[in-house]
Amino acid sequence: MIPTPQAKLCGVGLRAPHHHEWATRRPTCAVLEIHAENYFASGGAIPALLADLRRDYPLSIHGVGLGLGSSAPMDTVHLQQLKALVTRYEPTRVSEHLAWSTYNGMHHNDLLPLPYTDESLMHMVSRVTQLQDYLQRPVLIENLSSYVGFEDSTLNECEFLAALAARSGCSILLDINNLYINACNHGFDPKKFFDALHKTPVDEIHLAGHTIEIIGEIPMRLDTHGSAVCESVWQLYREALQHFGPTLTIIEWDTDLPALEVLLKEAECAEKITLESYANAN
Amino acid sequence: MPTLINIQRAFSEVILCTTVPNGPMLVYHHNYRANFRSALALEFPVIETLVGKHCFTVLAQQYQTQHPSRSGDLHHIGEQFSSFLAQEYQHSPYAYFADVAVLEWAWQECLIAPDTLAVDPTALTACASERLPKVRLQLQPSLRLVNSKWPVVTIWETNRSDSSPTGLIELALGAEWALIYRTLGGAALRRCSAAEHAFLIALKAQAELESAVADAYAIDAAFNLGRLLEELFRDALITEVYAGVSPLGSGTKNT
Known part of the structure; x- marks a missing residue:
């Protein structure tokens, strides 16, 4: 269904320092995103607040700790x-990442990149299928920000995601900031990513800020979620909406968290931008 | 072509290696330690204040080496931090750090424990007086009891992030006892006496009321049972009252 301009589509991540303000002010927001692991507690004030x-708000539950790609x-x-x-x-949505995180019983508690090979694809298809069967609902898988690539990769990330979605029935959570970071760090045209996903359902978009740091004498963009969305990412978002149409969008901000008002703005x-995209498409 | 498991093994080895890698793998090497440290600091803010940020980073790395995360949920990583600190600071002037960590972990556990409905005092007062000695009281699963030979409650209260340190604390102040319990918005700490602590420890161990009271009187003949029970009911800390001699769970529930 094509959303009407009246149907708000953009929300923010619910983070602990803003809990009280959400509870008392109830600002207008289309959807709240939560990181699943922060709400696993069975009792206490946090589950009560979320309930x-x-x-008043639809939720998008975003897992960060399952490590689907782990062997x-x-x-x-x-x-x-x-x-x-x-x-x-x-x-309304449940999502996880195209990432791995555990090896030999130890959890790295980070989103680690996969080599994009046939073996990894079969593994991810199996894991996403297992997850969807267990939850009895489709999930979304998010593209990852990464700082290394693998010589053994035989696919690029968008080909991998498209194949994963086609074979498992999942849809894609497209993180525009991650895409932009990867395009800069690994040197590719991010718009080609959109072309490769033209037959793939993209059901949620994430936007966040990043930083540039010198790593080994090379400037790298790091996915810190600690600043405002930069103009290049906004521009890429406009182009993503032209490809995929109006899409549920979340502003994620996890470090150096500012006032809630900043996130809402x-x-x-x-x-x-979504409304402009809708107007242009009609 | 290396298999997925081999690639993940090699990747893990670089992350876990104490030698800092060059190039982009540095980011993952750093994240592994920084994410763990940040999560640990959220659980032990007073320990971080006491030892300082730099020392806390060093402690977190040593602790992570000995007790790496085994879960995608970082809320579990602090479970063994107090025993780690006990070993780290044994025979030192800072041996009390371990007990402060016990208190902080108790606070964290209290915050996330399951919710259970409390009973009101009539659950106890309705019980025939001759049966009272054999009554067993079940406490809220979120209730935690803390005791230390050092003044850890004073140390904790003084160094919490939302209060300003108010000068030196004399360790010779000696032992302190406290209960940590769930409130509507989070958790609260209430100091208690050694006798009250002994009484509550006995209740937690499912002792009958007369046995728990005996434990308390053995420490302090002035132990005030009525006042403590009144406070426990007022703070919704009693969830079941069992009468009779049968084991907990199969007795007569007075609710």
């Missing part, structure tokens, strides 16, 4: 906790 907010078996306790969360809060900006 309260859920009455190690999936953590069944983690899966159970995720399912309990999904069952309790009935989110970023969401307003995304909303304005």
Whole structure:
């Protein structure tokens, strides 16, 4: 269904320092995104707050700790906790990453890049299928920001994502900031990414800020989620909307968190671009 | 072509290696330590204040080497931090750090423990007086009890991020006891006496009321049972009252 201009599509990440303000002010927002692992607790004030907010806001539950691409078996306790969360809060979207995170029983608690090979693809298809079967609902898989590539990769990331979506039935969470970072760090044209995904469902978009640091004498863009969305990413977002149409969009901000008002203004900006995109398409 | 598992093994080895890599792998090497440190600092803010940011970073790295994360949920990583600190600072003037960490971890556990409905005092007062000695009281699963031979409650209260340190604390102040319990918005700490602590420890171990009271009186003949029970009911800390001699769970529930 093509959303009408009246249907707001842009939201922000719900983060702990803003909990009180959300609880008391209830600002207008199309959707709240939560990081699943921060709400696994079965009792206490946090689940109570989320249940309260859920009455007024749709939720998008975004997992960051499952490590779907890990060669190690999936953590069944983690899966159970995720399912309990999904069952309790009935989110509009459930998503995870195209990443791995565990090896030999140790969890790196980071989103680590996969080589894009046939073996990895089969592995991810199997894992995403397992996740969807367990949750009994489709999930979205997010493209990753990465700082290294693998010589053994036989596909690029967008080909990998398109094949993953086609074979598993998942849809894509397109992080425009991640795409921009990768395009700069690895040297490719991000618009080709959109072309490669033209038959793939993109059901959510993320926007965030990043920084530039010198790593080994080379300037690299790092996915810090600690600043405003930069103009280049806004521009890429405009172009993404031309390809994929109006799409649920989340502003993510996780470090050096500013006042909630700053996040809401970023969401307003995304909303304005969405409306312009809608007007242009009609 | 290397298999996926071999690529992940090689990647992990670079991340875990104490030698800092050159180039982009530096980012992952750094993230592994920084993410762990940040999560640990959120769970132990007073320890971070006490040791200082730099020292906390060093401690976090040593602790991570000994007790790496095993879960995608970083909320579990602090479980063994107090025992790590106990070993690290044994025979030092800072041996009390471990007990401060016990208190901070108890606070974290209290915040996320399951919710259970409390009973009101009539659950106890309805019980025939001759049966009271054999009554067992079940406490909120979120309730945590803390005791230390050092004044850790004073140290914790003084160094919390939302209060300003108010000068030196004399360790010779001696032992302190406290209970940490769930409130509507989070958690609260209340100091208690050694006798009250012994009484609550006994209740947690599912002792009968007469046995728990005996433990308290053995420490302090002035132990005030009525006042403590009144406070426990007022703060919604009693979730079940069982009468009779049968084990907890199969007795007569007075609710």
